[in-house]
Amino acid sequence: MSRVSAADVLVIGSGAAGAAICKRLAEKGARVVCLEQGDWIDRARLPKAHVDWEVRGRRHWAANPNVRRWSADYPVGSEGADPVDVYMYNAVGGSQVGFAGNYWRMAPSDFRVRTLDGVAADWPFDYEELAPYYTINEAEVGIAGLAGDPCGPAREPLPNPPAPIGRAGDLLVNAYEKLGWYWWPTEQAITTQAYRGRPACDNRGWCTFGCPQGSLSTADLTYWPGALEHGVELRTNARVREIVLGPDGRAIGARYYDKDGVMQEAYAAVTVVACGGLGTPRLLLMSTSAAHHEGLANSSGLVGKNLMVHVQSFATGLFDKPVDGWQGTWGGTVSTRQFYETDPARDYVRGFIMSGCPGWSALNLALQTAPWGSGHHRAFDERINHEISLYMCGEDLPEESNRVELDWSHLDGFGMPGVVTHHELNENSRRLGRDMIAHARQVLEVAGAKSVRDFGLAPIWGWHLLGTARMGDDPRTSVADRFNQAHDVPNLFIADSSSMPSSAGVNPSHTIQALALRCADHIWDRRRDWDPAG
């Protein structure tokens, strides 16, 4: 075993959160080392760099690690009444490798769900405390959109204009206008004009299949260039086995396997875990010791518990006229928060958003709707370029029984355990989901759809893996405190999607990065506390 030089801060995970922390701290002058179990993605290999991009997205680039099985991936089992089809990437940039770029701020009420609605858990701070970090992140990432949405507090202008909404957006706008509902151009992590050295989006669409030209704001393009410029040492292919504690119970770093399978150690005054909603509890639960039989930072027993995934679905309307669905950003045209806040007239609490998308791409549509045989082309032609979809995302409430555990029966390539998730939608989520789909169908019908199909609530899309090491003020009911600092280990931070106490009803990337930036500032502000020499 060889020893590696010390740093001020060791960050484990280079995804949305880890990248933001690394850059923020390095800019302030901290010496930062980051361990990433995957590698840089080869952007020339991204699906959309090839004409058969849809096929590549189903194989080598499949979002489910059980299909893709890159060397950095670990097995993920899915159990429970509503099993989660887990989607994540282990690579520099993390799961943003395959994201659509929808960037939302949470609403003020999202931070007070227990107080206002009697469910889930309040966040240990309010919207106003996170708002400045949302603003910083919007500039770093290059968000496209418009300030002024009456469905949220006033805010600064966004750095880039909203993406064109196309025919699909126009049809949805007409529907919302007829209904008298709120709507707004969807905010997206896409550079709609040249921004900080990245090109303007030219509407290639299907953003989740990668953006070879670099307009989609994945963390490998947004935070990492600056982080490396400021001296962050990024070690790829570093599979962390455990967090190491010193005799005083403080974290001193981590043990990991390098690309050759040789164990290494990395030491730092502060350790930050940013491995995502599955990876973070996996690492904490693997980090057992005589003093921590049930895993590190787990005196509450909540590491791995309260897994939230959002209530998600699609509704797709069929229209008479072509919608030019082959162009435009895929993640959103216009969106509505009309049903975002709790309404006592409904039979559930909390709410949901709906975002318009072009319809489906050719292979995807054929697999969904075009039967094989003599009727194939007729069925395909009826729908291709004549469909618009509404993506729906609603709040999934935390339940301790929804969880992620180590799976020692399925190991990764280094003998470390996989994980298994257990998930069941609770009754509130089911009611919310049914109402969400009904409203999406209503919008599409008012927009002029001659028929609407929806995707129901199962299986569960596992893009948003949240809450498995949640923050809070009470060490008995949370894993980390209001600054993402583990209650049990003073110089250990948990700063990613796992720290979210509730899911809200929006895509979480923006909040994950704002939380990470806030955590980084706290680490820096308290830097004298972490210096062993005092």
Added chain:
Amino acid sequence: MAYDRKQGQYQVAQSSRPDYRLEVGRAEIPVGEPRDFVVLDQARAATLKAWTSTLIPAAGRRPDAGSVGAPEYIDATVHMVPSIQPALFHGIDEVETVARSRTGRAFTECGAAEREEILRQFHAADDTDAFNMVSDFTYEAYYGHPKVLAAIEAENGWRGTAPMTGSAMTPFDPAKLDRVRSMPPLYRTVAAGKGRKA
């Protein structure tokens, strides 16, 4: 890269339930590249070609799946993933068995309508997932092929190559928001710091 996976009978891909959908993840086979059969013998290759052409037949400018490399793509896939070869062999042999029992002829000698009936009979009885596997791979090989995408664009305007080239669009007009901007705020205000630690 996952939304296509939410379909009617789709089962969650997970580590404890192996099937072809998982096995093919590491088989990156570029669509449309010329290739020869490397696993299938000539007779089985011919049956598979007729099978894929029955799944997606020619129509208008659009070619049939067998003529744009679908059987070779399937062959290349099972070459990279030997664990699913037995299912493919079984499926091809069963299709031949059904063809001979129904018509007394080889599958390749049957007409289009007969082939479709034979495949429907095989599909209904298939408990090996071989039919679904061949269907999925055929759709992949077809809708990833540049000739097919060009034919679709020529016939109905769907630009399947636009993700490679981009296109111009009209910028969003903020005036569309005039009504919404005039509406009252629609979010709950929260007393800052209430019930919070200092």
